[in-house]
Amino acid sequence: MVEAGSRKGTYREITPAAIVLGVLWGAFMAASFTYAGMIMGFTSGGSAIAAIVGWGVLRGILKKGTIVENNIVQTIASAVNISVSGVIFTIPALYIMGLHKEINMLYFFLATAAGAILGITFIIPLRKQMIEIDRLRFPTGTAVATVLKTPGSGIEKARLLFIGMAVSALIYLVQQFPVLGLPEIIPEYVDLGAVLHLPEWIDFSMALSLMVFGMGLITGRNGLIVLAGGILSYYIITPIVKALGWLPSDVTGAAVSGFVYSNMTRPLGIGMLLGGSIAGLILSMPVIVVALRSIASASKLGTGRNEELPIKYLYAGIALAFALLLIITYQIGGLSLGRSLLTALVGVAWIFVASLLVAMATGMTDWSPVSGLSLVSVMILLYLTNKQVPLTILLGATVGVAISGAADMMQDLKTGHLVGGIPSRQQKVELLTAWIGPIIALTVVDLIWRAYGIGNETVPAPQAMALKSMVDAILGGNVPVDKFLAGGILGFALSMSGIPGLGVLVGLSMYLPMLYILPYGLGCVVHDVLKRKRGHEFITEKVLPVAAGLMVGEAAMTLLFAVLTVMGVLHP
């Protein structure tokens, strides 16, 4: 499908059309997902959908779009949209607790803007390390690149992509029949344990999600470690713990698996994630040094190919975000200058570690352990702020926006690498537009509060309620610090094994519900078997487009349902 005729002039990349389209589409997704997320409890990145919309407008209407220009569209759109999750997980909790009036709206904006800046600036050196040197897979980024390259990839790849999209969208639509008032035909998950007559304390349920299966198909071998860790967690630890009588006597039957997950393996998993990523950071230091040197020396390239954002942006971004955090902490918390400085300093350092962790996890598997990290963030921040809940939640929003932004930016940069986008250009547009998302999300949250209230039947805001429970648990001293510590030690040791990111991968497998590990693991197994039998080329030419289609189809339907919810057509 290479187009006939040669085009003259500069290769279109950052153009007014790309910026306007990216901001408008990102704002549309941000508003939709903010509202829908507060009702349904989840959001979506939307990069792939933005890429498809980009093709429709740039090529379909304007007749002049290019692959790298569309890459800019999806980069901006997802940057504007992604901060939604960081905001709706935290800020509505302040409304629910009636604490939002204690803080001027300007500080809401400053806190989330600081997060948006930090999330992006921290990934400048990490981009080189994770994408160019460690070669992490970033399944969503890979899928989006497949979508972007479709017009030039040939009819066969385009056909496979669209088949994948159609099948995935159709299955998701049929699964949502009950929401539409129609009879259930395909459930959202199957209880394989019941089918196989296994004891009810063995959790063997599998989500029927082609998107998750597609993520596994793209991930391949790395994901097998997640599957193995899931088996360890659910089918080795759970029976042994039960057999050893380590469970409270009132926990029986189907409750066993849930108890072990909530009180034992999940906190262990969070600890492993942290320990594993800290070990990864230590082990990667030489590589990060190489990455930083490479960025610094990019300007010396004789060919005029300075394609890296200068390192001064990193320093300036950190300084600005640090100053914002310091002002917020000092003004709102009424803490001493020393304590405010410490809070801002630890906050920035923690955001770096958390951004690294989230970027590593999404790079290796596509899963992002945001809720677990939020728990740790709240724990650290409550201690630092002398248990001031409003300030803690506000700074929690900073962390949430930063880490979700870092993961998204890294996915976008992976896409950029695969289509030949210039990193500095992507980073610049992201820095210039990422602050728009928090304003939209904060405005929508405030409008919802005025119209319906938050934390009720109409707007349950499940994620914010979860954060409120976390804060209550921490204030009540009910935090499994010993599990975090034990998991951290094990995760640290695992990551020293020489298998890159092993501690993070095993931690992630203990942190995730088996419901999603199974379809994901199945995708990884299929990838590995096909690679052995049909070779690397088959994976690139056939499997990748289908897998990308499976991810994009379900993601598109998620957005559609979010929009229908906002319009009041659906009442989930």
Place this chain on the structure above:
Amino acid sequence: MEMKKLVGNVLLTAGLIVGAITAARIPPMWSGVAVSLAIMGVGIFLRRQGEKEELHRAAESGTGGVKELDALLTDAISRIEKIMDAPREEVVGELTKVLEELEEFAEKAQPLRIEGLMTYGNIMSIFSRGERALNRAWSAFADGYEEEGRKYLRYGYEDLKETLSAVRALKV
């Protein structure tokens, strides 16, 4: 799989299982965690040694390591040389194959980490810059921007040659 690495993997897995079970108890059984760490430590030592020996053996026999990486890069470079002035449609098809070959290079270069992260990081840094340039060349050709495509094809070619020199300088 080499015996040392196999034993290392078994010990690492066993240590993890023991460690995870003992850590799962409320409160954790710290003595069990300590024992598991010792087992994991021995496992890590053996698997790292085994991996290093495996890499050196592969390099000596020519079935992996530097010789294989050299061959992959040399082939990719000669393919690019042939399409430098070829028509656009032909370049896109051939570049697709070159990029797949480069993915294989990246995968097979992973064990070089054992030889030192700085060296590995330097090689992959140059290689990835070239790979990204070739990806951009592919996009530009596919979009019909031939001038940009040829410019980045040249950049990618130069970076791959630089990578080849760096690989040949290795002592594996």
